Amino acid sequence: MSVSLAPDYSKAQRLVDKNVLKNNHFHMMLQQYSLLHSQINSGTDEPEYDYWKAKFNAPEPFGLLDLGIENGFLTRRDIVDVLGDKYDKTFGRIAPYTCQKLQVHIVSWERDTHTLHYGAVRPLKESQKKELITAINEEGFNVRHLKYRAIDTKRILQINSRQKIVTDDEISTLISEFNHDPQDPLRLKKVKEYILLQALQAKASNIKLVKSNDVLECVISFTIGQTTAPKHVLSVKAAGRLMQAFKDDAKMDPIIKDRPQDGHIEMVFQDRKVNFRAATGATVSGEFMSLRVHDLGSIMSLHILLNRFPELADNLRHYMRQKDKGGSLICLSGTTGSGKTALLAALQREADRLGCTIISIAAPVEMRVRHTQQMQINEDIGQTANVLTKAAMRLFPDILIQEEVRDPQTAEGALRNGDTGHKTGFTIHAVSAISAAAKIVSMVPEEFKEQAWNIIGDILHYSLHLKLIKKLCSCALVDEDAGGNILKRNPHGCPKCDYTGYDGMVQCPETLQIGDGLEVRHEALKALKEHRLADLVKLDGVTYRPRDYYARRLYDEGVIDHETYQRQRTIDVLEVIQQKRDQKAQEIMDTINNIDIDQLNEEYSARDEREPVISIEEIEELFMNEDDEATDEDR
Numbered sequence: 001m002s003v004s005l006a007p008d009y010s011k012a013q014r015l016v017d018k019n020v021l022k023n024n025h026f027h028m029m030l031q032q033y034s035l036l037h038s039q040i041n042s043g044t045d046e047p048e049y050d051y052w053k054a055k056f057n058a059p060e061p062f063g064l065l066d067l068g069i070e071n072g073f074l075t076r077r078d079i080v081d082v083l084g085d086k087y088d089k090t091f092g093r094i095a096p097y098t099c100q101k102l103q104v105h106i107v108s109w110e111r112d113t114h115t116l117h118y119g120a121v122r123p124l125k126e127s128q129k130k131e132l133i134t135a136i137n138e139e140g141f142n143v144r145h146l147k148y149r150a151i152d153t154k155r156i157l158q159i160n161s162r163q164k165i166v167t168d169d170e171i172s173t174l175i176s177e178f179n180h181d182p183q184d185p186l187r188l189k190k191v192k193e194y195i196l197l198q199a200l201q202a203k204a205s206n207i208k209l210v211k212s213n214d215v216l217e218c219v220i221s222f223t224i225g226q227t228t229a230p231k232h233v234l235s236v237k238a239a240g241r242l243m244q245a246f247k248d249d250a251k252m253d254p255i256i257k258d259r260p261q262d263g264h265i266e267m268v269f270q271d272r273k274v275n276f277r278a279a280t281g282a283t284v285s286g287e288f289m290s291l292r293v294h295d296l297g298s299i300m301s302l303h304i305l306l307n308r309f310p311e312l313a314d315n316l317r318h319y320m321r322q323k324d325k326g327g328s329l330i331c332l333s334g335t336t337g338s339g340k341t342a343l344l345a346a347l348q349r350e351a352d353r354l355g356c357t358i359i360s361i362a363a364p365v366e367m368r369v370r371h372t373q374q375m376q377i378n379e380d381i382g383q384t385a386n387v388l389t390k391a392a393m394r395l396f397p398d399i400l401i402q403e404e405v406r407d408p409q410t411a412e413g414a415l416r417n418g419d420t421g422h423k424t425g426f427t428i429h430a431v432s433a434i435s436a437a438a439k440i441v442s443m444v445p446e447e448f449k450e451q452a453w454n455i456i457g458d459i460l461h462y463s464l465h466l467k468l469i470k471k472l473c474s475c476a477l478v479d480e481d482a483g484g485n486i487l488k489r490n491p492h493g494c495p496k497c498d499y500t501g502y503d504g505m506v507q508c509p510e511t512l513q514i515g516d517g518l519e520v521r522h523e524a525l526k527a528l529k530e531h532r533l534a535d536l537v538k539l540d541g542v543t544y545r546p547r548d549y550y551a552r553r554l555y556d557e558g559v560i561d562h563e564t565y566q567r568q569r570t571i572d573v574l575e576v577i578q579q580k581r582d583q584k585a586q587e588i589m590d591t592i593n594n595i596d597i598d599q600l601n602e603e604y605s606a607r608d609e610r611e612p613v614i615s616i617e618e619i620e621e622l623f624m625n626e627d628d629e630a631t632d633e634d635r
Ligand SMILES: [Zn+2]
Pocket: 473, 474, 475, 476, 493, 494, 495, 496, 497, 498, 499, 500, 501, 502, 503
């Protein structure tokens, strides 16, 4: 059989023996490999063809393990943990950007001593070593020491040259040439590619292109973290050409300018496929296009996504694995861009590894995950949340997730799903882990409200409120005053962080877990209903961790700076102030309600001098004068 062609068959087999790779996944990979191989050899019209062809024709042999990573069955760390330095190809793909920048190649990994062996074209400075360690650890490793090994520099350069990196200078020059002559098709192609590459390198989540006919220039901006900033300036003509070209790539109708359109653009970045969800729309004076980045490869697994809080990943994994936990509800909340979609995708991949099925119902599906079941609501063709739920039930899911609860139907549906004895979940926009329950109840139809609360009281087990906060770049400096691992932002930054000192985001959640006991559930429901936060968190069986608990850990580990940490605290302080204010207001109301008017009158009439401090006439006079003065000055 042609499967024996896979160069790493025995290595994959070892991962199966070590229980890292599931047997059925291994067999699926074998079949997939042989299918792809025969397609590559015979040629095919499938749109995926070019992608796989490029993979198989890459200088390093493409094998089963790469397929495993691509499918989400394996992570690089899994492979390295089992195979160690017998698989140095993997290392070439860990933190490719940093390795290429520093001209470094990772050779092997000694897990017991936390030591990474590397080869380099030239000796690394201390700051560069630190940068390398940070970048590798971001991929889920725990490197503490580096050890230099002499290897052929030609090989390092060869491995690293496979990845294309765009520098700021390169792209600036290109764009100014493009502005002068937007007609050259080759240049246009390059501009498209470079802009997408630059966005991926900067870990931008969104690219926006605004074309307006009443100004001389148009702007391309990137959203990085929670800030959107202009990146490039184009002439109106150049912007028009570029937008047209992006529309072509996204398979939109280039003629339509007055109606919103949707589409997808795909590109290969660092050996993996990246998806841009394109949307266009009209403005008063022109048109805009937004390209939302969905980098599947960048959110490989639960333990990398939550690598700073392994106990959270363990809890979620434990929850998914519990087969008998019928009728339970899990809630993921947060604002737009808080990482809900990414966490859900990670859960879906993890579920597959744990041998359970998650089916998600969404409108629309934000991020496509390979080999998972995602259903898309489309009311136009009768695919409502209700219809899809029924269809999903027939597939016997272990967990059924309703994504983006946003109207009475989806809210009621999400809660009723849980009532059927399934493990269920939903995602929702809410401001905190605790208020998410009240939020979903507020959305259901009036006649269902009481039942909705009861369902929550019976089965809500986990509520996670997600938030992404700014992570320090590897150029961060040691904070001499603070001691320990604490770092502070490098005010000058470096090219990797676009000179901001921050690079990417890290998840900083708020979590609420409610135990199984009848008593605790009853009390928790009462507290949730009446929004008695303080009482809720004191209950035996309820585990609540506020955001600043997690932020503190990130700060202590040198992941975020003091300012970012403090900001997570401020929100809590504001909440306390609000509570205090509410309390004060209540006290004042109580006082007012308890005033004995008769007694006051008595006291008042008993006083000798009754002259008011200021009379109404005096006040009026004051205001009149002020007005007069103002008018005088105006004259
Ligand atoms: Zn930096």
